Amino acid sequence: MTDRIWLALSRIPGLGPVRQRALLERFGAVERCFQTGAEALQGLGLQVAQIAALQKEPADLLTPADQRWLESADTDLCRWTDVDYPPLLRHIPDPPLLLYLRGQRARLNQAILAIVGSRSPTATGMATAEAFARSLGEAGLTISSGLALGIDAAAHRGALDSGTVAVLGTGADLIYPRSHLQLARSITTHGLLLSEQPPHTAPRSGLFPRRNRIISGLSLGVLVVEAAEGSGSLITARLAMEQGREVFAIPGSIHSPLSRGPHRLIRDGAKLVESAADILSELGPLYGALQSHRPAAPSTEWQPEDxxxxxxxxxxxxxxxxxxxxxxxxxxxxxxxxxxxxxxxxxxxxxxxxxxxxxxxxxxx
CATH class of the missing domain: 1.10.10.10 (Winged helix-like DNA-binding domain superfamily/Winged helix DNA-binding domain)
Structure with missing residues (x-):
């Protein structure tokens, strides 16, 4: 029953995380938000339509997509009040109060590193992102990204065996782009699909920048692999800096437009990295905890035998x-x-x- 009430709260139009949290702080429990008169809701900055919605029975606010979500065997909800709500995410300025999950819920509280970058990378950038994700995953980190084309997809593929978290800008029951449907299914085997958007929320441009704050908020740090000026991945990196997370960037050719984003980040204080070891060493105490799981460093003489x-x-x-x-x-x-x-x-x-x-x-x- 409680899940239904949380879903109903998320269906109130325009009621974002800040006001949802204000309601919880005022009334102490999500059930009480729907059991109070209009007068008690005054002073919270709510609109007339929002106050009217809170006077309804929660079940009346649910959509058919919500009902399917609640009845499905492979879906889950992580609420603000749950003990396993991600601790790092809890401390960003506007954390989502409800996370829609598909896959391995335990990934929420593991050490996470985000890998992001261009949607139109070079072949080298794709290979680099996948190799870093694989190596960092083998070292014990869970890799997060946004399931977008390009670097995001390469990072997820590199971490499929070790575990990866895909943060969606749509509802967690919709995969965008559709070409990543099989990748998303693979992620749920050892990883997690996550969204703050209610079921059946279609892709809209404004949702993806908001999604980025969750990618960085879940993570100890963000690694940027190839990004042009103005890239959405630079938004994620900037949010990470504002949230006090580590930001890493892989340098590239001075002639490539896709190097301008990482180079700017490095000028602004991001850590220049050339190997997974550079990232692990910067993560401080975590690196020591993961040291026993770290694979042997590759030989500097790596080359064909022929x-x-x-x-x-x-x-x-x-x-x-x-x-x-x-x-x-x-x-x-x-x-x-x-x-x-x-x-x-x-x-x-x-x-x-x-x-x-x-x-x-x-x-x-």
Missing amino acids: PTQAKVWAAMDFDPLAPEQIAKRCGLTLTELSAILLDMELQGYLVACPGGRFCRLLPAP
Whole structure:
């Protein structure tokens, strides 16, 4: 019954977290918000329609989507008054009073690090985000992101086995973009889908910046991988700074527009990182607690064992190169190089980039 009342409170139009919390503080329990007269609601800054809604029976405010949510076996609610409400999130300026959950609720109280970035990243950026997420997940961190295209999706994929939290800008019963439906299903196996929006809330532009405050609010820190000026991921990073969280950024080429966001963050005080170890060491006491679970650091001599592939590897950079440039550097014909590049790409040593160019892949950090 209590869940129904919380859902009803969330259905009152325009009643955001600040006024919801004011109601709870005034009346002490969510049930009492619906058991009081209009006069007692004066002075809380409520609109006439909101006061009228609080005079109704809670069940009258529920939608068919709410009923389906309550009856489903794979949905859950985390309320402001629950003992496992995320402690870090509780201390942001406007924490949501109700979280809609699908998946592993225990992820709420694990050490979380957010990874965010461009929706249109380079192949190298995608590979970097996935590698960092995998390595940090193996070290004991739960990876959070926003299930968006690009870096968000790569971060979730990298942390599927270790556990990841996807914070949605829609209702938790709707997946956006729809192309990530299978990814979302995979996340619920070892991770968690989370939203502050009531069931069946469709995507709207204003909801995603609000979603970002939860991504940072849940997390010990935020890592930015490729972001142009004006990127939504920079909003998440700014919110993290305001919330007192650590902000990390991976530098890139000075010629790439996608490096401008991370470079600006670094100028503003974000930590420049080149490996997962850089992040773990900055997290202080947490790093020590996770040390026993941390995988061995990769060899700095990470390179192909095949002599010819090693020669090609040595001739390449982490910035994209045309096959003609690579061939000239390592003394091979384009015909010889073509087969080698294909084989190295299949083995995960390099990645094909736009314009027919290639660059090294960073090893798992």
